[in-house]
Amino acid sequence: MYHILTFSIIILFLIGCVTSPSQRTEAPESQQAKGIVQGAPSPEVPPPEASLQQAPLSSGAQVYAPLTTDEALFFQQYIDRLSYLVYYDESSGLDPQLAKAAVSQANRYLIEKQGLSPIDFEQIQRNKEDQMSAYRAETGGSIDIVTYIAQKLNADIYLEIDAKTTFGGGPGGWTGSAQGSMKIFDASTAVLLGSISFLSPQTFSPVSPEAAMMNAITASVWQSMPKVTEQAKALVGSATARRGVRYELVLQKTPDPKAISQFEKRLAQRVREVERLSYAPGESRFVLYAFLPASKIQDAIYDAAAVSGFPDCYLLYMRGRSYTFNTGL
DSSP, X not given: OOOOSOOEEEEEOOOSOOOOTTOOEEOTTHHHHHHHHTTOOOOOOOOGGGOEEEOTTOOSSOOEEEOOHHHHHHHHHHHHTOOEEEEEOGGGOOOHHHHHHHHHHHHHHHHHTTOOOOBOHHHHHHXXXXXXXXXXXXXXXXXXXXXXXXXXXXXXXXXXXXXXXEEEEETTEEEEEEEEXXXXXXXXXXXXXXXXXXEOOOEEESSOHHHHHHHHHHHHHHHHHHXXXXXXXXXXXXXXXXXXXXXXXXXXXXOOXXXXXXXXXXXXXXXXXXXXXXXXSSEEEEEEEESSOHHHHHHHHHHHHXXXXXXXXXXXXXXXXXXXXXXXX
């Protein structure tokens, strides 16, 4: 039984670029979340029926169209069934056993209280060993290995636990405490959405200092999770309702700019919005927004390619909501 006397949750959202070793950046939605710190009501996921979206191929002033019935249904199901990967900040110095207990507690909350199936701690550990070569080849270290694994395993949210624990007392009466934060990242973009801080009072164990510290950190994580999941849904939902789910596309071998322009227009007819990030004869990059599952996005890319002059276009690999295709030219 956890003896928690007081519990403090502080929501911190930093504006601008986060210069952490993992090279993740903070989302614009953090502006909205600042109101929570100042006592404003928590942001709510906007009802899908009332959401307005940018229509494709519009020019001049933005033109908006309401979600269709199918899009509204997809939106609600997407928000309700966000996929989580929970891990810990390995640079925090947290004891591995305490870290595993903290991650397991977060996963237990997602399973028991949210009805979700989070990615298992042991599966993450195995992937860290098995995917290292592919991680270096595909990312060049631009994101950290756990974010890469979250993308590979199609997680929507990556929760990172950063904590420190202390103990006191003596034989027969050990005390423990924990403090830290749970950072919420968009797994597909590595963007920091928010951070929820926790601070536990001293907890007691007659067994050992490790048991006292484990009581403290697991109780802190459990009590933080309702706010974590609430904010994850609110911030992801707010961003998604405006434009749709974000997908990334890398198109290799693009020597003809006219053909790529035609491809962009054709693809925009099949999704909500297309944004070209870069063009070069060797490679072009796009961001797509749509209320469609990943399989439908892949079909839309094939269809647009077939009528744009490269019918032999093929998928090289998919990582989460990021696709890399070759035009076959």
